[in-house]
Amino acid sequence: MRKVLRQGRSVALALPLYSLLLGLGLISLGWNLAAMLLQPLLPPHVGRPLGRRVIAGAYRAFWTIASLSGMMRIDARCLDALRDEPGLIFAANHPSMLDALLLVARLPRSACIMKAGLMKNVFLGAGARLAHYIRNDSAHTMVRLAVQDLRRGGQLVIFPEGTRTVEPPLNSFRPGVTLIAKLAPAPIQTVFIDTDSPYLGKGWPLWRVPPLPLVFTLRLGERFAPSPDSAALLLQLEQYFRHSLEQSASDAPPACQTLRAPISS
Template identity: 60%
Template structure:
């Protein structure tokens, strides 16, 4: 499945390069984002059809028509961005500058006007402009996949972007029953299948003048929500050894 996704990405990125020159910026951005979202939706549909993975993320559809929104989520798996963007065709992301030059991702990312992380001031300016124009910024504020469940420390930046743009912050909580493609998981290692991913909408936070305090509040919210979910799952999990009395 990952190989197929790579081939589709390579084909689209080769096509996206000439579109960068042919399409005006607004049209190119809309086409680029819609094609990426459609490709990822197709990936999830195929993965479900063959019984490998199942994505339960219908809750995100409620955000599709909303403009001007910073969407932040926890980051348990390498597939999280595919999950969110597949349901949000107007969304844009921040990418590592090395990925922006990747032949599998670069052309499509530039057409969709995704942001690079090597210019913090330019990133802030372009993110604010896009949000004020109705875009949706998808971010994983841990900065990397989760290494200390339920969530790592959140990096600052997104609360400042929300304040500058004057838009709310929508939290999304991602849960999965598998460590597949989490931090440290080898890409070639096959997990038990099917793998289930579930994304649900969390609390929405309004922008605030004190961005540091808002950051701490959002991090505490993620820890409480995800920690409670993990506790609930553990309480309902069957025991490995029920003991003689249960036999």
């Protein structure tokens, strides 16, 4: 009987959560069908900002509904003060598949670096192409397009681990972010994503019901100026993330602040 009750409770909790995710999937599908028609018709200077604003608005609506439903608790207000600052790189840790949605929802002028395979995904591909998101299949092309976008006044969302965290608190960083910062040139604003849930982390299947509500808190870290020695800066950036995440694992994370973090040279 207890097992039956536990299963019934899991189903009752799962229905609202997966209804939310289904709604997000349907919205994404609808927009991607529209984007497929719009992309050949709109010049880049029109399609790029339109695509980014629509994606940000859809994700922000999703997070709002998820919060009002009680399924999730999200605090990402720290990004609001930076949403209109041109030529800025946001580098974040990557505990969950939902991380990009959290950042993009608050940063409507930002581009993401995406896995090349997702550019063909029916739920993401056309919208990502209209928004001029950046593929990661060619390192040279990825860096070139990211630099061009930043020089035009865009923003860049990047996860230096390259994939979701496998070895907490942090995977080793992959080269790219500090080289882009050097060539743009553009400062790197660090962002920490704190969550108490393993949901949609590496190895967590989509169908497995997590403890609810899911809690995500974003907080700003230091801002790093671009450096001529991009390899040394990458090491410094990784050490900073690792130390900060290890410290926050033992201390309660501070509330999300909207003040700009200091620049680190």
